Every structure is written in C-alpha cells, then in structure tokens.
Amino acid sequence: MQATKQDVEQVFRMVFEHEDLEIFPQMTANDVENWDSFHHLNLILALEERFDVRFSSEEIAGMEKVDDLFWILGRHGVEVSW
Amino acid sequence: MRDWEVMRDFLSRNYRPDVALCCRSVFEWQFMVQPDTGAANMYCAWDGDRLIGIQGYIPVQIFWGATDKPVSGAWTINWYVEKDYRRGVGWLLMRKLQDAFPVVMGIEASPDNQVIVNRLGWTFYPSLPRYLSVLDLEQASQMLCPEVSVQADLRPLLYAGETLARPHYLNEASGDYNPDWRLYPPMSYGVIRSQSYFGWRYFAHPVFKYFIATTGSLDRPAVCVYRIEQSSGDFRAKVGRIVDFFHPIDSEGSENGKGLIHAVLNNLREKGCAYADCFCSSHTYAQTLLEAGWRMQPASRQLLPVRLSPIERKMFTYNIEWGVAKQLPVPILEDTYFTKSDGDADRAAMLPELLEKS
Numbered sequence: 001m002q003a004t005k006q007d008v009e010q011v012f013r014m015v016f017e018h019e020d021l022e023i024f025p026q027m028t029a030n031d032v033e034n035w036d037s038f039h040h041l042n043l044i045l046a047l048e049e050r051f052d053v054r055f056s057s058e059e060i061a062g063m064e065k066v067d068d069l070f071w072i073l074g075r076h077g078v079e080v081s082w
Numbered sequence: 083m084r085d086w087e088v089m090r091d092f093l094s095r096n097y098r099p100d101v102a103l104c105c106r107s108v109f110e111w112q113f114m115v116q117p118d119t120g121a122a123n124m125y126c127a128w129d130g131d132r133l134i135g136i137q138g139y140i141p142v143q144i145f146w147g148a149t150d151k152p153v154s155g156a157w158t159i160n161w162y163v164e165k166d167y168r169r170g171v172g173w174l175l176m177r178k179l180q181d182a183f184p185v186v187m188g189i190e191a192s193p194d195n196q197v198i199v200n201r202l203g204w205t206f207y208p209s210l211p212r213y214l215s216v217l218d219l220e221q222a223s224q225m226l227c228p229e230v231s232v233q234a235d236l237r238p239l240l241y242a243g244e245t246l247a248r249p250h251y252l253n254e255a256s257g258d259y260n261p262d263w264r265l266y267p268p269m270s271y272g273v274i275r276s277q278s279y280f281g282w283r284y285f286a287h288p289v290f291k292y293f294i295a296t297t298g299s300l301d302r303p304a305v306c307v308y309r310i311e312q313s314s315g316d317f318r319a320k321v322g323r324i325v326d327f328f329h330p331i332d333s334e335g336s337e338n339g340k341g342l343i344h345a346v347l348n349n350l351r352e353k354g355c356a357y358a359d360c361f362c363s364s365h366t367y368a369q370t371l372l373e374a375g376w377r378m379q380p381a382s383r384q385l386l387p388v389r390l391s392p393i394e395r396k397m398f399t400y401n402i403e404w405g406v407a408k409q410l411p412v413p414i415l416e417d418t419y420f421t422k423s424d425g426d427a428d429r430a431a432m433l434p435e436l437l438e439k440s
Binding site: 029035036037038040041042044045056057060061 | 168172174177181201202
C-alpha cells in the first residue's frame with residue numbers, strides 16, 4: 001500500500017484538532033501542545049484504523065518521532081513518501 | 083525477586099505504605115512469582131533504573147461462550163503509571179497484555195484507567211450487582227450507611243431460614259472435585275473454577291481463610307465459597323463474604339444450590355455474623371439467591387458497608403470491564419459469571435499484620 005505524508009498528516013490534524021499542523025521527520029510529542037497520553041492513544045488507534053494495521057506494543061514504544069512511525073508503517077506494508 | 087526493594091518502594095509511593103502488596107508473601111502469591119527465576123506476572127516500564135509503571139495480571143483459564151472449550155484470559159490488576167510518565171505508557175502496557183491474551187478482564191478500574199479502556203472499545207459495566215442477607219438485625223443496625231432505615235430497608239433482608247443440609251467442605255486434598263461444566267451453562271463466560279484455580283485462589287491465599295462448601299456429588303456440585311471478615315473502625319462485627327456461588331442448573335442442581343446457601347447462611351448466623359453479601363453478575367445464580375431470601379441492593383443506594391477495614395459507610399461499587407479479540411463473542415453482564423473472587427477484588431485492605439482478626 002502506498003501513502004503520502006499528507007495521508008498521515010490528516011490523521012494528526014484530526015486527532016489534535018489542529019487544521020494547520022504540519023508533520024516533519026524529527027517531530028516528537030514535545031512539538032505538539034496537547035499531545036498527552038489520551039491523544040497519544042487516539043493517534044495510534046486512528047493510524048491503525050486509517051491504514052488497517054495493528055502495531056505491537058514494542059513498535060508503539062519505539063515510536064519516538066514521526067520518522068519512526070513512517071518506518072514502522074513500512075514494516076506493515078504501508079510505504080509512506082515524504 | 084531481584085528488584086523487590088524497587089517494587090516495594092514503587093508500591094509504597096504510588097499506593098500506600100501499608101498496602102497489602104508491600105508484604106512480600108502477598109505480592110508473591112498475587113503475581114505468582116516463580117521461586118526459581120523470580121519472574122512475576124507483571125509488565126514493568128522503566129526509565130533507566132527507575133520503575134515508572136506496572137501492569138500486573140492474573141492469567142486464568144476461562145470459558146468464553148461455551149463450557150466445553152477453555153480459552154486463555156487474564157485479569158488486569160495494579161495497572162499504574164507515575165503521573166510524570168503518563169504519555170501513553172499506561173495503555174502501552176495494556177496493549178502488551180492484550181497482545182498476550184485474547185480476553186482481558188478488569189474489575190474496579192480507576193477513573194484514569196476507565197478512560198483508556200473505554201477508548202479501546204472495551205465493554206464496561208459500572209456496577210457488579212450485590213446481594214445482601216441480614217443475619218443479626220441488632221448488629222446490622224449499627225452498621226447502616228447514611229439514609230438507610232432499619233425498618234424499611236434492613237428488616238426485609240432479615241434471614242429467617244432453616245436447613246437440614248450439611249455441606250461437604252473441600253480441602254487441598256479433595257481430588258474428587260471435578261465438575262462437568264456442561265451442566266453449568268451460566269458459567270459460559272468467566273473463570274473456570276477448577277481444582278487448580280481453587281488451589282491457588284483459596285487454599286494458597288496468604289491472608290484469608292476461605293471455606294469451600296459443597297452439596298451434591300463432586301462431579302456436579304453446588305459450590306459456595308466464603309470467608310468471615312472482622313470489621314474495624316467505629317463498629318466491630320463479623321460479616322460473611324460469599325465470593326463464589328454456582329450449581330448445575332437442572333432441578334437437582336438448583337435444589338442443591340438452595341440447600342447449600344441456606345446451610346451457609348445458617349452457619350454464618352451461628353458464627354455471629356451481622357450480615358452476608360455476595361457480588362455476582364450471573365442472572366441465573368442471582369435467582370437462586372433471591373429464592374433463598376436474599377435481596378439485591380439497589381444500584382443507587384448503599385444499605386450496608388462493603389469496605390470494612392475500617393468500615394466505610396458510603397457508596398462503593400465494583401465496576402467490571404473486558405476487552406476481547408475480534409473473533410470472540412461479547413456477552414452481556416447477566417450472561418457472565420463474575421464475582422468478588424475475580425481479579426483482586428477480594429483483597430486484603432492493608433498489610434496482614436494490621437488487619438483485625440476475627
């Protein structure tokens with residue numbers, strides 16, 4: 001499956017209710033004001049739903065920045081291009 | 083356990099210094115610590131050398147939809163992450179548990195945990211039904227919760243039954259206990275009350291003394307498990323805590339069940355208990371209790387205390403919840419068999435040496 005940065009960005013914008021949010025490779029939770037545990041949960045679940053994947057707990061723990069997320073999506077057959 | 087001091091410090095800091103789990107034998111029993119490896123049924127989250135989160139669990143064999151096919155399940159207990167680290171660690175620990183078990187169940191979830199399990203799409207019930215039987219009206223009258231009337235609320239619960247039934251009590255050596263679970267359809271969703279489960283849950287308990295009373299043959303018994311708790315605080319009294327009650331649902335089984343519960347109540351009354359309670363999700367077994375004179379506590383009112391060490395005269399309920407793998411059925415509460423025996427609902431309120439002895 002092919003996806004774009006915009007596809008992933010849409011999910012971020014929906015979860016954080018931030019229309020202008022732009023993701024970048026080194027982005028972390030510290031870069032978004034209301035990125036708390038509940039939003040983190042919502043983000044992961046929304047990504048799983050959007051791309052029809054299920055992340056393992058180890059993969060979730062390994063997602064420190066957005067680039068990690070893209071890499072993990074790739075492991076699930078979702079190739080995301082920047 | 084290699085990191086026992088670290089664990090005890092975590093528990094003491096984040097629960098209470100006198101929480102029962104700070105007693106090593108209680109911890110080792112609760113989390114089934116392996117004596118040779120020190121491994122415990124618990125996922126831990128660390129920040130360097132600092133323990134910052136735990137997800138304890140009790141692995142159990144359950145029935146989930148039929149009483150002829152066991153399934154692996156787990157109770158989540160002691161699911162806690164320190165406040166400074168609540169950026170997804172909590173539910174990550176839960177995800178790890180759900181990766182390992184197709185059915186994960188919880189009881190008495192905190193408000194923070196409820197938010198997570200609701201978002202994960204779990205089934206959630208705010209209150210496990212409670213049934214009451216007053217055995218000594220004078221004593222029970224001293225233990226009322228606010229706005230409860232002795233005449234209007236307690237007197238209808240007064241047990242006046244008699245019985246000639248004489249239960250057989252199981253012990254660790256009772257090898258003949260081997261129910262044919264096909265005769266117990268109301269237990270199609272819940273932990274299998276097997277001999278091995280009883281062995282850990284009741285006979286090996288490091289604090290409480292449980293009595294496992296049965297009537298009928300041991301391949302199809304009626305079973306009632308209870309303990310006697312001594313209250314502390316502003317009034318001292320004994321209370322009978324029924325933590326398991328089930329029987330075959332044919333006519334013989336129902337009669338054995340009724341006879342058994344009468345026998346247990348008579349026994350508790352003879353031992354001077356003020357009242358007895360029983361939390362049970364099963365609609366079927368609730369009917370047996372009601373036919374034996376028990377009454378269901380109203381959902382919105384607390385008549386008699388649940389917490390007794392010390393007595394707390396206020397509303398207390400056990401919420402119950404479960405998350406299941408996609409291919410498995412999702413029952414309604416009335417079709418399940420969950421009781422106060424499950425999870426860690428019936429736990430010691432504090433360090434064993436601080437508890438009142440009955």
